[in-house]
Amino acid sequence: MEWINGGITAPEGFRAAGIGCGIKFDKPDLAVVVSDRDALCAGCFTRNKVKAAPVRVCKDHLSKTNICRAFIVSSGIANACTGEQGIENARRMASLTAEQLGVKTENVMVCSTGRIGTQLPLDKIAKGIVTVVGSASKDGAHDAAVAIMTTDVVPKEASCSTIINGSKITFGGMVKGAGMIAPDMATMLAFITTDAAVEPVFLQTVLRECVDKTFNSITVDGDTSTNDTVLMMANGVAGNPVITAGSEGAEMFRQALQGVCYSLAEQIVRDGEGATKLIQVTVTGAVDNASARKASHCVANSLLLKVAFSGPDANWGRIMAALGRAGIEVDPDKIDVFIGDVPMVARGVEIAGNKNDARQVWKQQTFVITVDLHLGPGKDTCLTCDISHAYIDINL
Amino acid sequence: MEWINGGITAPEGFRAAGIGCGIKFDKPDLAVVVSDRDALCAGCFTRNKVKAAPVRVCKDHLSKTNICRAFIVSSGIANACTGEQGIENARRMASLTAEQLGVKTENVMVCSTGRIGTQLPLDKIAKGIVTVVGSASKDGAHDAAVAIMTTDVVPKEASCSTIINGSKITFGGMVKGAGMIAPDMATMLAFITTDAAVEPVFLQTVLRECVDKTFNSITVDGDTSTNDTVLMMANGVAGNPVITAGSEGAEMFRQALQGVCYSLAEQIVRDGEGATKLIQVTVTGAVDNASARKASHCVANSLLLKVAFSGPDANWGRIMAALGRAGIEVDPDKIDVFIGDVPMVARGVEIAGNKNDARQVWKQQTFVITVDLHLGPGKDTCLTCDISHAYIDINL
Numbered sequence: 075m076e077w078i079n080g081g082i083t084a085p086e087g088f089r090a091a092g093i094g095c096g097i098k099f100d101k102p103d104l105a106v107v108v109s110d111r112d113a114l115c116a117g118c119f120t121r122n123k124v125k126a127a128p129v130r131v132c133k134d135h136l137s138k139t140n141i142c143r144a145f146i147v148s149s150g151i152a153n154a155c156t157g158e159q160g161i162e163n164a165r166r167m168a169s170l171t172a173e174q175l176g177v178k179t180e181n182v183m184v185c186s187t188g189r190i191g192t193q194l195p196l197d198k199i200a201k202g203i204v205t206v207v208g209s210a211s212k213d214g215a216h217d218a219a220v221a222i223m224t225t226d227v228v229p230k231e232a233s234c235s236t237i238i239n240g241s242k243i244t245f246g247g248m249v250k251g252a253g254m255i256a257p258d259m260a261t262m263l264a265f266i267t268t269d270a271a272v273e274p275v276f277l278q279t280v281l282r283e284c285v286d287k288t289f290n291s292i293t294v295d296g297d298t299s300t301n302d303t304v305l306m307m308a309n310g311v312a313g314n315p316v317i318t319a320g321s322e323g324a325e326m327f328r329q330a331l332q333g334v335c336y337s338l339a340e341q342i343v344r345d346g347e348g349a350t351k352l353i354q355v356t357v358t359g360a361v362d363n364a365s366a367r368k369a370s371h372c373v374a375n376s377l378l379l380k381v382a383f384s385g386p387d388a389n390w391g392r393i394m395a396a397l398g399r400a401g402i403e404v405d406p407d408k409i410d411v412f413i414g415d416v417p418m419v420a421r422g423v424e425i426a427g428n429k430n431d432a433r434q435v436w437k438q439q440t441f442v443i444t445v446d447l448h449l450g451p452g453k454d455t456c457l458t459c460d461i462s463h464a465y466i467d468i469n470l
Numbered sequence: 471m472e473w474i475n476g477g478i479t480a481p482e483g484f485r486a487a488g489i490g491c492g493i494k495f496d497k498p499d500l501a502v503v504v505s506d507r508d509a510l511c512a513g514c515f516t517r518n519k520v521k522a523a524p525v526r527v528c529k530d531h532l533s534k535t536n537i538c539r540a541f542i543v544s545s546g547i548a549n550a551c552t553g554e555q556g557i558e559n560a561r562r563m564a565s566l567t568a569e570q571l572g573v574k575t576e577n578v579m580v581c582s583t584g585r586i587g588t589q590l591p592l593d594k595i596a597k598g599i600v601t602v603v604g605s606a607s608k609d610g611a612h613d614a615a616v617a618i619m620t621t622d623v624v625p626k627e628a629s630c631s632t633i634i635n636g637s638k639i640t641f642g643g644m645v646k647g648a649g650m651i652a653p654d655m656a657t658m659l660a661f662i663t664t665d666a667a668v669e670p671v672f673l674q675t676v677l678r679e680c681v682d683k684t685f686n687s688i689t690v691d692g693d694t695s696t697n698d699t700v701l702m703m704a705n706g707v708a709g710n711p712v713i714t715a716g717s718e719g720a721e722m723f724r725q726a727l728q729g730v731c732y733s734l735a736e737q738i739v740r741d742g743e744g745a746t747k748l749i750q751v752t753v754t755g756a757v758d759n760a761s762a763r764k765a766s767h768c769v770a771n772s773l774l775l776k777v778a779f780s781g782p783d784a785n786w787g788r789i790m791a792a793l794g795r796a797g798i799e800v801d802p803d804k805i806d807v808f809i810g811d812v813p814m815v816a817r818g819v820e821i822a823g824n825k826n827d828a829r830q831v832w833k834q835q836t837f838v839i840t841v842d843l844h845l846g847p848g849k850d851t852c853l854t855c856d857i858s859h860a861y862i863d864i865n866l
Binding site for chain 2: 121122123124125152154155156157189190191300377381382384385386390391392394395397398399404406407409419421422423424461462463465466470
């Protein structure tokens with residue numbers, strides 16, 4: 075697998091564009107990703123029970139067909155908690171895009187991100203759809219990545235190529251994140267493309283697996299949103315033998331897709347609202363993987379700890395307190411904690427003399443916290459960031 | 471029931487003192503509460519699996535006897551994650567206090583609050599215990615309340631009297647809170663006294679009930695701590711007929727105790743680290759009380775919402791998002807939300823024209839958010855506060 079340039083249009087047969095249509099005052103706010111031929115579609119959606127209108131419409135479309143020709147995405151307004159009018163507006167975004175492309179409404183997936191509770195300005199969006207679909211091109215990936223941003227500081231893209239059974243397969247992706255980020259994907263929209271030919275059930279399964287290990291293993295603030303969506307199109311333009319579960323190329327496909335998802339997920343955390351640091355929390359020695367996951371996420375979500383990440387002290391006490399309330403089996407007197415490579419806590423007690431070394435690690439922009447519970451084989455990793463004054467300013 | 475002055479020594483037969491013994495640089499850090507005669511003791515402790523040494527020692531003492539003569543409390547260092555030495559130090563605090571009073575070690579309960587992972591300076595504390603026990607008096611309640619503070623801005627006390635079966639019964643209390651406050655009591659120490667004569671099992675049961683409705687229904691930052699403790703002494707000096715479960719005075723006793731606990735709990739939230747506002751979140755119409763509790767706590771704990779409390783907008787979208795991820799049954803299209811008395815959301819959609827009225831309520835220092843899920847009889851209330859820049863400065 076090789077990282078390449080090109081973003082969401084890096085694979086063959088995809089075009090994209092991003093424009094400003096007037097939802098936001100003065101910024102790009104409407105993006106489209108088009109597949110030149112029918113593509114298989116797979117998706118993962120928020121588990122928040124308050125689901126935004128576009129999430130409901132996407133799920134409806136996927137229940138009718140797994141063939142997709144385009145993603146249409148607006149930013150600035152989430153189209154969540156908007157009642158029947160909101161559903162109508164989301165459907166209309168899809169049907170207007172379908173019209174421009176000469177395809178069926180259910181062949182278009184629709185996403186929105188931004189403020190909850192406001193209705194979309196559909197007249198502006200309708201005009202925008204004509205423009206954005208008309209201008210979609212191989213060169214439009216970056217513009218699209220910019221147009222889906224809300225409080226994101228930087229656009230987020232990734233793309234890679236790999237050879238599977240002699241065919242060159244390419245993946246492209248873009249994502250928006252920033253705040254309301256927690257397991258179950260939160261206010262994030264991720265779009266992934268590939269020119270591989272893939273069996274549909276395998277595509278959905280492998281996407282779910284990759285999402286669990288990447289987008290569902292990050293946290294910014296523990297809040298989860300109404301609009302989370304990961305959508306993928308696989309258009310088969312690469313002409314490879316169809317990749318199926320258990321086939322020779324399946325594992326390579328999974329690894330490449332997971333690589334793209336991980337890159338995008340990490341970019342979200344790095345660009346967490348006001349974040350200045352990226353911290354990996356790894357828990358080993360839990361009784362099982364599910365316990366390790368609860369522990370890593372509880373540590374990664376601790377507000378007190380996330381504030382401490384911005385400060386000077388390697389505040390391991392807050393790690394211990396988070397482990398104790400994670401709702402899993404722990405024996406405090408068996409816990410080891412490492413800050414980077416520095417052993418900080420052995421069997422639940424601070425190791426004398428290592429405080430300064432730990433403090434040096436803690437100052438770095440990126441570091442790893444490792445916890446060994448010494449109870450079993452369970453292991454999990456979660457990415458998190460610090461919470462700084464800027465987080466408050468952004469969310470006031 | 472009538473609120474009175476006097477704090478923890480308001481009931482007959484109690485003395486207290488607070489001094490500085492040198493744990494902190496220049497502030498009071500050691501408090502004692504003494505009962506002049508044997509008192510019944512009841513306690514509730516953190517459910518965090520990483521339990522501080524004093525919590526373990528208190529539980530050990532309570533397993534041996536329910537008779538108590540004193541609480542000895544230090545602030546500045548939590549004596550948590552301190553291994554065998556920590557246990558030894560906590561026991562020593564109890565035994566030194568017991569020695570001064572001429573009672574058994576297990577008749578003294580010991581608490582500490584402050585930073586995790588550091589060992590207590592026992593030489594300083596030993597000298598301090600002689601001084602603090604020697605100076606305990608009826609007038610020492612306020613000094614004791616000051617000496618248990620850490621990042622608390624103000625000391626927190628409450629006391630009340632009530633007539634039960636012709637006897638005047640008095641309650642006194644003091645508490646420390648501020649950060650790491652969430653259900654299951656967090657970094658809070660609460661001490662309550664009464665001169666009532668009470669049956670022991672009833673005392674423990676009614677204390678647990680009152681704790682659930684008060685200290686376990688508040689949140690500052692969702693973090694829970696290693697040291698949470700609520701301890702109560704009932705010394706029977708009032709000379710009333712012993713209050714038992716189901717007896718005539720039982721309900722009055724419960725109400726007065728709950729009143730004191732509620733007052734102290736509310737004071738904790740008002741003094742939440744950096745907090746400028748007190749918000750009550752009430753959820754009605756849940757399928758049952760347990761669901762309502764999950765919902766009220768999920769809303770009260772939402773970091774995004776707590777940041778929004780400091781801002782100008784009545785950001786009801788974040789309330790809806792929190793309800794959707796609370797892990798309970800909700801139908802978004804049935805949810806009503808009130809900001810104060812202003813109906814803001816009806817059946818999941820914003821009520822047009824009420825935004826400015828809601829904004830006026832949102833500006834107030836204290837207001838109530840009410841959610842009606844329209845699904846059943848379940849109801850719960852949780853108190854919370856805003857998260858401001860000061861929270862970050864305090865916890866860096």
